[in-house]
Amino acid sequence: MNGSNITPNIMRFIGLVAVQVLLLNQMTNTVGEYFNVLLYPLFILFLPLQLPTPYVVLLGFAVGFAVDAALGTWGVHASAGAFSGVMRGVAFFPFAPKGGFSAKDPIFAPAHMGWQTFLQGTALFMAFHILWYFTFSYFAPVFGWEIMTKTVTSWIFTMIFVPLYVAMFNPKK
Amino acid sequence: MGKLLQLLLRNGGFVTFLLVEIGCFAIMVNFETRHKEIWANTTGIFGGRALEKRQIAADYFSLYETADSLAHIVDSLQARLSNARQMQVSIRDTFFLVNYDSLSKTDTVRRKTVRPQYEFITAKSIKNAIAGTNNWLIINRGSTDGIQPDMAVVSPEGIVGIVRHVGTNFSLVMSVLHRQAKISVALPNQKNAFGSLIWEGGDPEEMTLRYIPQHFVVKKGEPVVTSGYSLMFPQGHPVGIVKDLPKSDPENPYFLEIKVSLSQDMATVREVAVVRNLFKAELDSLQLKISINER
Numbered sequence: 507m508n509g510s511n512i513t514p515n516i517m518r519f520i521g522l523v524a525v526q527v528l529l530l531n532q533m534t535n536t537v538g539e540y541f542n543v544l545l546y547p548l549f550i551l552f553l554p555l556q557l558p559t560p561y562v563v564l565l566g567f568a569v570g571f572a573v574d575a576a577l578g579t580w581g582v583h584a585s586a587g588a589f590s591g592v593m594r595g596v597a598f599f600p601f602a603p604k605g606g607f608s609a610k611d612p613i614f615a616p617a618h619m620g621w622q623t624f625l626q627g628t629a630l631f632m633a634f635h636i637l638w639y640f641t642f643s644y645f646a647p648v649f650g651w652e653i654m655t656k657t658v659t660s661w662i663f664t665m666i667f668v669p670l671y672v673a674m675f676n677p678k679k
Numbered sequence: 680m681g682k683l684l685q686l687l688l689r690n691g692g693f694v695t696f697l698l699v700e701i702g703c704f705a706i707m708v709n710f711e712t713r714h715k716e717i718w719a720n721t722t723g724i725f726g727g728r729a730l731e732k733r734q735i736a737a738d739y740f741s742l743y744e745t746a747d748s749l750a751h752i753v754d755s756l757q758a759r760l761s762n763a764r765q766m767q768v769s770i771r772d773t774f775f776l777v778n779y780d781s782l783s784k785t786d787t788v789r790r791k792t793v794r795p796q797y798e799f800i801t802a803k804s805i806k807n808a809i810a811g812t813n814n815w816l817i818i819n820r821g822s823t824d825g826i827q828p829d830m831a832v833v834s835p836e837g838i839v840g841i842v843r844h845v846g847t848n849f850s851l852v853m854s855v856l857h858r859q860a861k862i863s864v865a866l867p868n869q870k871n872a873f874g875s876l877i878w879e880g881g882d883p884e885e886m887t888l889r890y891i892p893q894h895f896v897v898k899k900g901e902p903v904v905t906s907g908y909s910l911m912f913p914q915g916h917p918v919g920i921v922k923d924l925p926k927s928d929p930e931n932p933y934f935l936e937i938k939v940s941l942s943q944d945m946a947t948v949r950e951v952a953v954v955r956n957l958f959k960a961e962l963d964s965l966q967l968k969i970s971i972n973e974r
Binding site for chain 1: 691693706713714717718918
């Protein structure tokens, strides 16, 4: 990260954590337990592509820990955030150009990749994150059915909200 | 060291992820109530299984000591059983009949305490033979263990033989499968009619019971036990069962000849006990007086 993209990332951190805690989690409590939207992983997704993986992992842990602190789910979101940090490279690998991403593509956003590539990469990234989150949320294999059903429904609802967020803010760096 | 550092740097993301995940796991199982309970339950189950397997292994390696202590317990129980049978005494006076068979009970009428008569010394048969005309065993007990000649040798299943020669650490036992062996046995179903059990050679599973009077109706399958009259074998110890319907003894037509199937398979004798009669000295001196009187 350089000076020009620290501020947007800080804003994204605070904004996504606030939206997650104050709005989206309240919607889950109102609508029902299967209405789960996890938007804060976008912070990890929109981190610079050139950022070394250990930093992505640590920042993923940080955003997850912030959500945990607000919701009282100690360690669960932090664990999912760290996992997404290390799986980001795997999720974006099929969409990387030959030779990998360059400075021409600072972040994984529609402004640089196009909507199709962005949505495909985000779908894969979110699937990793949401599956890990519910696995550790339930913490026992006897809840396998609940984990799978909530992962699917949460992924669907999240993928509805992601394009809305991106269309609204159109992140470029 | 340099190569390790390079490896860490190349896989820095994964290493950082592992360390962070360990931290997250620790936070979850310590601060999340539900996760703490699930973790405690899981560690309890797997910890219990691991401890169980460890105990099975430890029990296996201590089997020798367990078997040894069980052998001592069996001896003690056999001693108590034999002594209990021995001490069943009826005391009768004009007012009441008292039976007592406890080892430690005191008779309040005569103020006498019953005393045990037999002790059992565990031993192992280290050499055995059943194919000869006169068969012997060697056991791993000798004079240092309190063994003396003319002590009976039994097993939990039946009778084995009589000690004849004693060394410091080993003893030679005349097997019941020896032509000179003569064991006093009784038929409990025939009012404890007693006779002599001898081996006539041949079948190592069969011995011959003689001197049971003809008027007894002995049936096939009846139990045969030690009579207690030999002073070596305690009374009531199992010997075998009546193998066939008895015939008239060709040597003495007033008595029966009964084939007895031994309960102890002499081919598989291993764990035995030597019977020490605690009143042997007194009984031997009484027997000596009989011999002196009859001269």
